[in-house]
Amino acid sequence: MKTDMRLKNQVAIVTGAARGIGQQYCLALAGEGAQLIAIDILSCADTLAKIHQAGGQALEISADVAEPQQVEAMIAQVLQRYHRIDILINNAALIPPLTAFDQVSEAIWDRVMATNVKSMWLCSKAVIPSMRQQGKGKIINISSDTVWAGTPMLLPYVASKGAILAFTRALARELAGTGINVNCVTPGFTVTEGVQQMADPETVGYIQQMVVEGQIIKRRQQPTDLAGVVVFLASEDSDFITGQTINVDGGFTHH
Structure with a gap:
């Protein structure tokens, strides 16, 4: 673990948090010293194992965050154990076919x-x-750069992610x-387990190729590309920033 941690004991x-981009957020925050609570309806065992292996601290709570009673119970559990909550990353999302x-x-x-809103x-x-x-x-809300592109064939997803921008503002x-800052991040096309479920592998590969060709930075986006901006928004470095949306997609879209 680093000695100059920006989120120590937060x-x-x-x-x-079980996989994909959400897991990467967990690793990045824990790597900066945060006490990490991983929330998902799926098992977060892999996420916790990676955090603990790196010397970080993490707790898993299984919950469906679209269910009010489960949300209330998980927050009560966090407060009972830690007596405070400093950072919330609203990342849970469903990508339909x-x-x-x-x-x-x-x-x-x-x-x-x-799930998304x-x-x-x-x-x-x-x-x-x-x-x-x-x-x-x-509070950091994860949207998508599909709101800038108006991606077709994904209307429920794009509409939900657009709502997140308005919600944030x-x-x-x-x-x-x-003293509470609320900001938003719009990631670009990142092939994760969730994205792979929206179409067959050939179609997903074709979409990824088209996206890379349209980006200014000519390479595939990785979950690690999103870690820096989330840590920044979670840290004191962003104390004078609120109501904003930061686009992280290699220059595929502009806004």
Whole structure:
């Protein structure tokens, strides 16, 4: 572990922490000294093993963050153990299969909105009282650069990720004067387990090739490319930044 840690002893919650980008956020925050709480409906054993192997500290809580009672229970468990919450990374997301807008089922629409948007509201609402009492806190919402591109065949996903930008701006203003910063990150196309489920391997590979060709930085985006900006937004270095969205996609889109 490093000696000059920017997040030493801070309590950080990451949702969607079992794999992919969420796991990378966990590793990055724990690597900066944070007490990491990994939240997912899937097992976070691999995430915790990697953190512990690197000398970090982490706790796993299984929860569906779209369910109010489960969110309340997980936050109560965190507060009972650590007595504070400094950082919330709202990362949990569901990527549906590529589908024409008029073929999307109501069930898929509702589940995507619940996982991608409702969960952020529930988790933020649950941690804010503790952050208010502390007079300080960082909430970081993970959206997607598909909101800038208007990616077709992913309407529920793109609509949900667009809502996150508005959610971030409105919540930041509503929390004015509390010491709580609310910001957003829009990652680019990163092949993770979740992305691989949206189409067959050939289609996913084709999309990735097209994205790289359209990027200014001509290489595939990796989960590690997102770690730096999340650590920055979680640290004191970003204390004068709130209500903002930072795009991290190799220059594929501009806004």
